[in-house]
Amino acid sequence: MSQSVSLTFPDGSVRSYDAGATGKDVAESISKSLAKKAVAIAIDGTVRDLSDPIANGKIEILTRSDPRALELIRHDAAHVMAEAVQELWPGTQVTIGPVIENGFYYDFAKNEPFTPDDLPKIEKKMKEIIARNAPFTKQIWSREKAKEVFAAKGESYKVELVDAIPEGQDLKIYNQGDWFDLCRGPHMASTGQIGTAFKLMKVAGAYWRGDSNNPMLTRIYGTAWAEQAELDNYLHVLAEAEKRDHRKLGREMDLFHFQEEGPGVVFWHGKGWRIFQTLVSYMRRRLDADYQEVNAPQVLDTALWETSGHWGWYQENMFAVKSAHALTHPEDKEADNRIFALKPMNCPGHVQIFKHGLKSYRELPIRLAEFGNVHRYEPSGALHGLMRVRGFTQDDAHIFCTDEQMAAECLKINDLILSVYEDFGFKEIVVKLSTRPDKRVGTDALWDRAESVMMDVLKTIEAQSGGRIKTGILPGEGAFYGPKFEYTLKDAIGREWQCGTTQVDFNLPERFGAFYIDSNSEKTQPVMIHRAICGSMERFLGILIENFAGHLPLWISPLQVVVATITSEADGYGQEVAEALRDAGLVVETDFRNEKINYKVREHSVTKVPVIIVCGKKEAEERTVNIRRLGSQEQTSLSLDDAIAALSLEATPPDVKRKAEAKKAKALA
The missing domain is CATH 3.40.50.800 (Anticodon-binding domain)
Known part of the structure; x- marks a missing residue:
């Protein structure tokens, strides 16, 4: 008697199938039309090939309209692009081709690098391959066979990838007709299910495995969508984004520039600085009634950053300095040889200000704000105008309050953040609660309390907005020191920007021994709430320039x-x-x-x-x-x-x- 497999469907119904039945068999048992539309299955949420044998659990049959199918479309398009390249230029080696946000890429080793002129030829060949509608089939090969086959084909990079796969892990080979590649999968049923809503976007250089000591490869980027309308919309947004590029508009409007001698730091021109100061003045007025504006030192001994934990957790993103005299005269015993750090954030300095002098519960909450200039190391390749810099101004603040005051403070911060965004014309806002990560500090009881309070606040935010503000949960995405709210706004062309945050912190007050005297005359650790609205003032200004396409409202405009x-x-x-x-x-x-x-x-x-x-x-x-x-x-x-x-x-x-x-x-x- 054959063993059966029990499957639970999305509607709650349960059916049994013979062991060895595939996802395709299940789809056909429901209807032939569904079997034609099916591209993959999900068992207990894990997407798998339609041809995979089923297992006990909850099953979903995915069609191209399922959001999860989009990754499969892009993954399959990458494979088809690789086949097209090798048909057009035999001898080209294919290396790695992952799915990325909005598309995919593949890295190729070719004697003569690809140029943008090659992209239309590759697209044409891809459409031919898709029209063949060749099935994707999967085989499990031995490590030895894979190395032998790829070596015989002259695919030295694939041989290296085979060696990198851990022992005991299945080595999967996917065929699409006669062409095959090493791949983890899954894939759709056939190349025809990719459709034609794709476009190759650009070529770029990329080192093998991201190491500058390795050979330079050519990377071809593409985008793919389930429907042509989605592709058209994406290309429209890209074209709009190019017209709105704040770097281009910054030059036209004579606002700022960057140069090699100061990588990642802004040279503000008169008009740009006027906008910047308009933003700062606006924020100062909004904070005036509730916050004390303070200023913590720019350079501090690394001992303080060791106490805060940043020197251990964040050191690779920090700038360290010594006095020029200490560097040039190491023999001078009187020289100050300490290592100092440029502050990457304001919070440790604000704890020091809070600690200066005894605080009573009657004084809480104490709200300290600073437009602090901070420096963080970013790789040169990641720098992007005002959006990603190494030196920027944070409009953050830190609230020291009692546990009982935490919910009210989070709501007060929320009201301020939403009001600020509305003043700048942003009305589509999403607020998400990021909960405890695997690696964290603080007891579970502290996390339970903070998450419970913030969950109640999140419900209040949505209720008070009448549903206008969308909310959500980001499981495991909280900071290591506490849960946080993330505020994301949508600009004029539909792009989303994460700007504001509200973060509860159990860590810093404890590390620095911060306390207040409670109503029982006992020392009590305060709750510390980190709060930012614009985040980086420079980045927020870049967002404003792009949102308004340079047509800034009269009150912000540097020349009216x-x-x-x-x-x-x-x-x-x-x-x-x-x-x-x-x-x-x-x-x-x-x-x-x-x-x-x-x-x-x-x-x-x-x-x-x-x-x-x-x-x-x-x-x-x-x-x-x-x-x-x-x-x-x-x-x-x-x-x-x-x-x-x-x-x-x-x-x-x-x-x-x-x-x-x-x-x-x-x-x-």
Whole structure:
């Protein structure tokens, strides 16, 4: 009597199948149409080949529309790309080809590197292979057979990969027709299931196994999607992102630059620094009522970082320094030979400030904020404009409170973060709770308490927003010292940016012996909450530039108005207009050059000036102005007084506007 296998389906039903039955057999037992659509199965959540024998457990039959199938589509597309390359250029060696975010790549060893001109040829050949609809089949080979076959084919990199596979692990070979490759799998049933919604994106150099001592290979990147509409949308977003690239706009707007002598640090130009200071001033106003702004030292003895644990956990990302005298005169016994570190974060310094002087429970919560300049080592290849730098400004803060105050503080932080994002035009926000990782400090009881409080806060956040704010859980993604909230915002073209965080910390107060005197006159360790809203001010500014495509709201714009004249007869009136606008608090420049007005407007539009006021003889006589907005062909004529009133109101930061409106409402009440 043959042994049977029991499967539980998503609807809760249970069926038995003969041992040895495959995922394809199961799909066919349900319906022939499902069997045609099926691309893989999942047993207890693990995706497997459709041809794999089933095992007891919960089964799901995956079709191309299942989100998990997208990784299979991309994985199979990578294999088809490798086959296409070897058909077109025999003798080319294929090495490693993983799935990555939004696509895939494969590294190839070829005497002459690929160029972008080769990509259309490869795409054409890939479509031919997909049209053949060859089945993916799997074999298990011995280590010796695999090495022998790949060596005979001249695939030395594959031989090396076989050697790297641990003893006792199955060595899988996947065929698609006559072509085969070493692969862990899984794959879909056939190449035809990939579809044609793919595109090869670019070529790049890559060292074998990422080691600069190894040979240089050519990497071909591609993207693949389940449907053509998804591919079209992705390519559209990429094109939009290229137009919005903050590095390109930064040059056009004359905001900042980078250069080799200062890798990963920003050279701010006048206009860029003005935006930066506008952001800082805005954040200062938002914190003024509740936070003490402090400033901790930039350079501290490594002994402090050893106590905090950063020297052990984070040393490879830190910059260490000695005095130049100690370096050049090692024989000088009077020289200070200590090693110092540039701070990578503000929190240890804030604990020192909290510890200075005895604190009572009556003083809590104590909220310390700093716009601290920090430095973290990032590999040169990872640097990316303002988005990834080595020196940046954190708008973080640290709240020292009692256990009972923790929930209220987390909610107060949440309200502030959401309000700030809304002021900058970000309304689609996701808040996720990251829970305890495997490696962590603190007792399970502490984690239980903190996670319970934060889970309740998360539910409150969603309820108070009426469902507008989406929430979720990131299991195991918490910091080693405590759970945290992560705030992700969506920009104008749908990209997501993780910016704000709220993190509960059991570790630092204990390490530094921080305490307050409780109501029983006993020393008690405070709860420490780390909080950031923008995160990196530089990165947040980069996000703003890209979100608005350089068309910054008037209150953020570094240059708000250019007054341009049509004729020299209007220069005097133009100067009067400019002075009146400056008196109203706007940032204004004049353009009285002997150039045509259309030329002036085009030039200032390139630099993304939001408002151009045009003055001619008619405007001077009538004491009016002609207003032209960036990105619009429309022109508006207003009296000078009305224009000043409208523009000064528009240039008022939203928090200042709210405060004025509240004051006015109070006076009228």
